[in-house]
Amino acid sequence: MAKNKKRVGIFSLTCDEGCSILLTEIFNTKLLEWLEKIKLVYFLSIKDKTEIVDLDIALVEGSVTTVKDKKDIEKIRKNTKILIGMGNCAITGMPSCQRNNFNKEQMEEIKDHLQKFKFLPKCLAAKEAVKLDDEIPGCPIIEEKFVEIFEKYI
């Protein structure tokens, strides 16, 4: 029975992690039920022993802001069957990608910071960097939508 459980990973790119915080609240009421069907193999908010291998479902919050974010989301995409964008940052880039709307002076002010931390020239929604199979909107995620969409895949 256990071997048929869906392997699930939850990932945070650049953002305030508000969606995964809300998700821990959803887990308070739903995780025990879901653990009948899933194995949570990656979620740094609640477990530190993790692996990004052979996932059935990956949920990702945040935007692709740095070179590391881009490598991470590409690795996640390669290692999961289903990739779900969790929250508006992953789907539209906003609000995490506000720097894309900065004027020249504002960009000049943050130029050194962007170089130091290897930021990409343009901040991307996860959806712009890789293909998403589904989306859970909201900032943070709408709880009912999360449950509805997640339960489609488990």
Ligand code: SF4
């Ligand atoms: S969508 Fe909102 S709550 Fe979710 S990570 Fe982005 S800023 Fe935070």
